[in-house]
Amino acid sequence: MQKNRLSRRERERLNQRREILDAALFLFSKKGYHNVSMHEIAKKAEFAVGTLYKFFKNKEDLYSSLIVEQSDKFHNAIIAAVRGSENEVEQLRNYVRAKSMVFRDNVDVIRLYFTETRGASFNVRTGLDKSIRQRYNNVLLNVLAPVFERGMKKKLFNRIAEPYQLAVALDSFCNAFLFLWLEEPDQNPYIEDPDIILNILFQGLMAS
Amino acid sequence: MQKNRLSRRERERLNQRREILDAALFLFSKKGYHNVSMHEIAKKAEFAVGTLYKFFKNKEDLYSSLIVEQSDKFHNAIIAAVRGSENEVEQLRNYVRAKSMVFRDNVDVIRLYFTETRGASFNVRTGLDKSIRQRYNNVLLNVLAPVFERGMKKKLFNRIAEPYQLAVALDSFCNAFLFLWLEEPDQNPYIEDPDIILNILFQGLMAS
Amino acid sequence: MQKNRLSRRERERLNQRREILDAALFLFSKKGYHNVSMHEIAKKAEFAVGTLYKFFKNKEDLYSSLIVEQSDKFHNAIIAAVRGSENEVEQLRNYVRAKSMVFRDNVDVIRLYFTETRGASFNVRTGLDKSIRQRYNNVLLNVLAPVFERGMKKKLFNRIAEPYQLAVALDSFCNAFLFLWLEEPDQNPYIEDPDIILNILFQGLMAS
Amino acid sequence: MQKNRLSRRERERLNQRREILDAALFLFSKKGYHNVSMHEIAKKAEFAVGTLYKFFKNKEDLYSSLIVEQSDKFHNAIIAAVRGSENEVEQLRNYVRAKSMVFRDNVDVIRLYFTETRGASFNVRTGLDKSIRQRYNNVLLNVLAPVFERGMKKKLFNRIAEPYQLAVALDSFCNAFLFLWLEEPDQNPYIEDPDIILNILFQGLMAS
DNA sequence: GATGAATGAGTTTTCATTCAT
DNA sequence: GATGAATGAAAACTCATTCAT
Numbered sequence: 001m002q003k004n005r006l007s008r009r010e011r012e013r014l015n016q017r018r019e020i021l022d023a024a025l026f027l028f029s030k031k032g033y034h035n036v037s038m039h040e041i042a043k044k045a046e047f048a049v050g051t052l053y054k055f056f057k058n059k060e061d062l063y064s065s066l067i068v069e070q071s072d073k074f075h076n077a078i079i080a081a082v083r084g085s086e087n088e089v090e091q092l093r094n095y096v097r098a099k100s101m102v103f104r105d106n107v108d109v110i111r112l113y114f115t116e117t118r119g120a121s122f123n124v125r126t127g128l129d130k131s132i133r134q135r136y137n138n139v140l141l142n143v144l145a146p147v148f149e150r151g152m153k154k155k156l157f158n159r160i161a162e163p164y165q166l167a168v169a170l171d172s173f174c175n176a177f178l179f180l181w182l183e184e185p186d187q188n189p190y191i192e193d194p195d196i197i198l199n200i201l202f203q204g205l206m207a208s
Numbered sequence: 209m210q211k212n213r214l215s216r217r218e219r220e221r222l223n224q225r226r227e228i229l230d231a232a233l234f235l236f237s238k239k240g241y242h243n244v245s246m247h248e249i250a251k252k253a254e255f256a257v258g259t260l261y262k263f264f265k266n267k268e269d270l271y272s273s274l275i276v277e278q279s280d281k282f283h284n285a286i287i288a289a290v291r292g293s294e295n296e297v298e299q300l301r302n303y304v305r306a307k308s309m310v311f312r313d314n315v316d317v318i319r320l321y322f323t324e325t326r327g328a329s330f331n332v333r334t335g336l337d338k339s340i341r342q343r344y345n346n347v348l349l350n351v352l353a354p355v356f357e358r359g360m361k362k363k364l365f366n367r368i369a370e371p372y373q374l375a376v377a378l379d380s381f382c383n384a385f386l387f388l389w390l391e392e393p394d395q396n397p398y399i400e401d402p403d404i405i406l407n408i409l410f411q412g413l414m415a416s
Numbered sequence: 417m418q419k420n421r422l423s424r425r426e427r428e429r430l431n432q433r434r435e436i437l438d439a440a441l442f443l444f445s446k447k448g449y450h451n452v453s454m455h456e457i458a459k460k461a462e463f464a465v466g467t468l469y470k471f472f473k474n475k476e477d478l479y480s481s482l483i484v485e486q487s488d489k490f491h492n493a494i495i496a497a498v499r500g501s502e503n504e505v506e507q508l509r510n511y512v513r514a515k516s517m518v519f520r521d522n523v524d525v526i527r528l529y530f531t532e533t534r535g536a537s538f539n540v541r542t543g544l545d546k547s548i549r550q551r552y553n554n555v556l557l558n559v560l561a562p563v564f565e566r567g568m569k570k571k572l573f574n575r576i577a578e579p580y581q582l583a584v585a586l587d588s589f590c591n592a593f594l595f596l597w598l599e600e601p602d603q604n605p606y607i608e609d610p611d612i613i614l615n616i617l618f619q620g621l622m623a624s
Numbered sequence: 625m626q627k628n629r630l631s632r633r634e635r636e637r638l639n640q641r642r643e644i645l646d647a648a649l650f651l652f653s654k655k656g657y658h659n660v661s662m663h664e665i666a667k668k669a670e671f672a673v674g675t676l677y678k679f680f681k682n683k684e685d686l687y688s689s690l691i692v693e694q695s696d697k698f699h700n701a702i703i704a705a706v707r708g709s710e711n712e713v714e715q716l717r718n719y720v721r722a723k724s725m726v727f728r729d730n731v732d733v734i735r736l737y738f739t740e741t742r743g744a745s746f747n748v749r750t751g752l753d754k755s756i757r758q759r760y761n762n763v764l765l766n767v768l769a770p771v772f773e774r775g776m777k778k779k780l781f782n783r784i785a786e787p788y789q790l791a792v793a794l795d796s797f798c799n800a801f802l803f804l805w806l807e808e809p810d811q812n813p814y815i816e817d818p819d820i821i822l823n824i825l826f827q828g829l830m831a832s
Numbered sequence: 833g834a835t836g837a838a839t840g841a842g843t844t845t846t847c848a849t850t851c852a853t
Numbered sequence: 854g855a856t857g858a859a860t861g862a863a864a865a866c867t868c869a870t871t872c873a874t
Contacts, residue, residue: 013837034242037864048839050867059865115323122240133391160411168384169408176380177373183341200377203368203411245847247857256856258850267848429858450658454844464860466846475844531739538656549807576827581801585824588800592792599757616793619784619827661868663836672835674871683869 017055020045021066029108033063064128067116070109071132074102075139082143088151095144096174096194103178104191110182114175140167166201173197225263228253229274237316241271272336275324278317279340282310283347290351296359303352304382304402311386312399318390322383348375374409381405433471436461437482445524449479480544483532486525487548490518491555498559504567511560512590512610519594520607526598530591556583582617589613641679644669645690653732657687688752691740694733695756698726699763706767712775719768720798720818727802728815734806738799764791790825797821 023045027036038059042049056062081098082091103110116129141164148163161169177197181188190196214222231253235244246267250257264270289306290299311318324337349372356371369377385398385405398404439461443452454475458465472478497514498507519526532545533552557580564579577585593613597604606612630638647669651660662683666673680686705722706715727734740753741760765788772787785793801821805812814820 038866039864042840049865050840051838053866054837122243158411161408165385165408168388169381172380172384173377176376176383180376196373200369200374200409203366246849247847250857257848258856259854261849262855453842455842458861465844466861467859469845470858538659574827577824581824584800584804585797588796589793592796592799593789596792612789616785616789617824619782662870663868666836673869674835675833677870678833 016047016051020047020052020055020062021069024062024066025070025109028063028066029112032112067112067128067132070106070113071116071135074106074113075135077102078139079143082147088147088154088156091147092170092198093194095147095170096197099171099174100178100191100194103182107182140164140171144170170198170201173201221263224255224259228255228260228263228270229277232270232274233278233317236271236274237320240320275321275336275340278314278321279324279343282314282321283344285310286347287351290355296355296362296364299355300378300406301402303355303378304405307379307382308386308399308402311390315390348372348379352378378406378409381409432463432467436463436468436471436478437485440478440482441486441525444479444482445528448528483528483544483548486522486529487532487551490522490529491551493518494555495559498563504563504570504572507563508586508614509610511563511586512613515587515590516594516607516610519598523598556580556587560586586614586617589617637679640671640675644671644676644679644686645693648686648690649694649733652687652690653736656736691737691752691756694730694737695740695759698730698737699759701726702763703767706771712771712778712780715771716794716822717818719771719794720821723795723798724802724815724818727806731806764788764795768794794822794825797825 020041024036024041027040027044038049038052041062042052045052052062056065078095078098081094084094085091106113116132144167145163148157148166151157152159152163160166174197177188177190181190185191228249232244232249235248235252246257246260249270250260253260260270264273286303286306289302292302293299314321324340352375353371356365356374359365360367360371368374382405385396389396389398393399436457440452440457443456443460454465454468457478458468461468468478472481494511494514497510500510501507522529529548533549560583561579564573564582567573568575568579576582590613593604593606597606601607644665648660648665651664651668662673662676665686666676669676676686680689702719702722705718708718709715730737740756768791769787772781772790775781776783776787784790798821801812801814805814809815
């Protein structure tokens with residue numbers, strides 16, 4: 001039997017933290033950092049304001065924790081997806097598919113996430129944005145780029161550019177097309193079929 | 209024919225508006241919407257706070273005007289660049305080159321711009337973000353996509369995807385690579401040579 | 417005609433400052449620093465809270481200004497009184513008389529003042545207490561002690577102790593007796609007749 | 625005769641109370657009533673906050689108990705010192721000596737004590753200050769004044785003032801000079817030699 | 833009896849906006 | 854038309870006190 005069971009106390013605390021973060025996520029993603037007050041979060045989470053401060057040093061800390069947690073969730077889902085296959089082409093498909101899922105299942109958070117990665121994050125004093133950008137860059141560098149690298153070694157892919165550049169390119173594709181989908185889900189079916197996105201890259205990439 | 213000359217009054221007003229927007233731009237791009245006060249802007253622009261409200265309905269309006277103005281500047285520069293050539297390949301090069309220039313010359317504003325286009329714009333209640341996204345989409349749709357369209361008609365390009373999709377793809381490339389440059393200007397030389405960016409797309413695109 | 421007239425604006429501002437300080441003085445002296453809120457002061461002074469912050473950086477600053485101002489008023493009154501005579505014995509009488517007046521006319525502030533000079537001032541982070549103690553020490557050192565010094569030189573006084581020590585002694589007398597009066601005004605008539613206080617010191621001091 | 629031994633229970637409780645008061649004393653004397661939280665005291669005393677409320681009704685009560693206890697300790701030490709001799713002159717010396725000791729050995733608490741006796745005690749709603757002032761007045765009235773009274777009867781002292789007035793005078797001397805010592809211990813050696821303080825009073829007091 | 837998590841009233845401070853001058 | 858003093862709602866955060874375990 002597994003031993004890493006938490007005490008009831010600890011489990012309860014974790015649950016409460018969860019509930020606070022969920023409430024905060026809901027509100028932040030709907031109204032943005034500066035338009036959500038701690039009282040609002042407390043009310044939504046059904047706690048007293050003071051309780052929030054037992055879990056998080058201050059508003060900034062709460063927000064950071066939230067963003068880091070969500071980012072990690074996203075990144076991990078993507079990493080897992082890529083590792084779910086041995087075949088490089090399939091790995092790329094999985095990558096696109098996983099990103100699509102993340103977009104689809106987290107519609108409301110995704111804009112928040114992009115504010116911190118692509119946009120101007122003036123919400124928190126600490127370089128939260130930079131830290132998350134770096135975390136994500138690691139995904140590109142250590143997970144996606146190697147797929148291209150291996151594919152090239154196996155002569156599956158033409159070396160039309162450096163692996164890291166291709167990683168950046170594919171990722172940017174996904175973001176761009178998925179944002180289109182975000183805007184008008186009906187007209188842009190990229191979420192259904194990863195190949196729509198991959199095709200453009202593959203034309204030059206695939207060794208005939 | 210009446211020259212569309214403005215009265216001294218009008219010119220003065222426009223100048224003042226200009227100065228307010230410049231001050232606001234400087235401050236917003238440095239500290240973000242919520243960390244800049246109207247007093248700060250007034251002081252920087254050397255006007256009284258009350259005066260700001262003669263030109264802009266409120267803080268939101270001032271911010272919107274600023275973003276719209278900057279966006280238009282960016283978009284116009286890009287459109288002009290594309291129209292600077294007759295040749296489709298050259299037009300794509302100009303596109304990339306123009307985007308690079310915009311990034312390079314507006315480093316501080318560019319993040320602000322992306323907050324409103326890619327990230328989560330919670331600064332203003334009105335759908336400023338949506339409006340700007342649409343404006344930019346028009347650039348892709350009416351300026352960049354036709355380049356691909358014409359190139360295909362002329363058999364310069366393979367029809368590896370729909371023109372609009374290619375436009376989105378190329379644009380996302382530019383953004384992604386230019387962001388890398390933003391992060392570490394020294395290691396990422398994309399700004400100097402547009403072909404680094406174009407190459408990936410061209411591999412499959414160019415008719416052999 | 418005198419030229420140091422202030423503009424109407426400046427006079428008004430000074431008046432407002434005055435009104436704020438008066439309200440604050442009333443409340444602080446009645447309830448103490450920590451038991452008075454900025455809202456309370458604002459209400460009493462009939463201003464909006466925000467206005468208080470136009471005049472004072474923060475609560476601490478408001479309090480400091482108040483205490484420094486009152487202390488200076490007290491000190492100046494005492495200094496002026498001593499300088500009001502040429503005769504050393506009369507100067508000592510004036511000193512006691514002036515202290516009595518200060519106590520009598522500022523009953524409510526006097527405790528506040530002593531909190532900062534004798535007691536433990538934890539109200540303000542800056543060493544306000546030390547600064548005021550030093551200011552007062554200057555009064556003893558530069559105003560009262562010289563009276564004893566001169567009196568000794570003129571053979572009016574016996575040198576029963578160092579001038580500064582006598583200054584400290586006389587002052588402590590005054591405080592002690594005046595506090596008794598503060599406690600039970602009716603039974604302790606020290607305020608009326610300075611000689612009651614001076615007598616004890618004079619017994620040994622006066623050259624027969 | 626029943627030995628007034630306490631049960632183990634009671635002794636334990638007293639010990640705990642002691643530890644709480646010690647922790648509180650340390651913190652209050654360092655930071656002042658309003659800058660110390662109950663949690664801080666609980667932590668320092670190594671109890672849960674709730675436990676503090678078993679011993680003291682509330683923060684105010686805890687503070688009052690502390691001040692009263694300390695005051696009594698001071699007063700008793702002084703009373704005992706005076707009673708340590710039969711000779712009136714020696715009794716006055718003992719008084720000064722005992723006050724010096726109290727100051728020297730309780731440097732950190734002494735300011736707190738004076739806040740409650742001389743300054744403005746706004747910490748507690750109840751008239752703690754008044755009650756302590758009265759207790760101390762009893763020391764002057766019932767212990768120190770009688771020394772002067774007896775000395776006068778024995779013709780040791782001149783009747784230069786009423787005994788109670790002399791008591792107040794001597795006490796105020798001590799306080800004033802000991803505060804000087806508190807400020808600058810090196811330059812003011814009053815603690816070493818009680819006669820430095822007594823001399824001024826003695827000049828007129830002592831029957832030649 | 834002891835604990836310490838939870839509470840929420842109350843505090844200081846900021847800042848967009850107005851309007852008398 | 855320009856000014857900037859005045860406003861007061863609203864925010865983040867603290868902490869004495871309670872009470873279920």
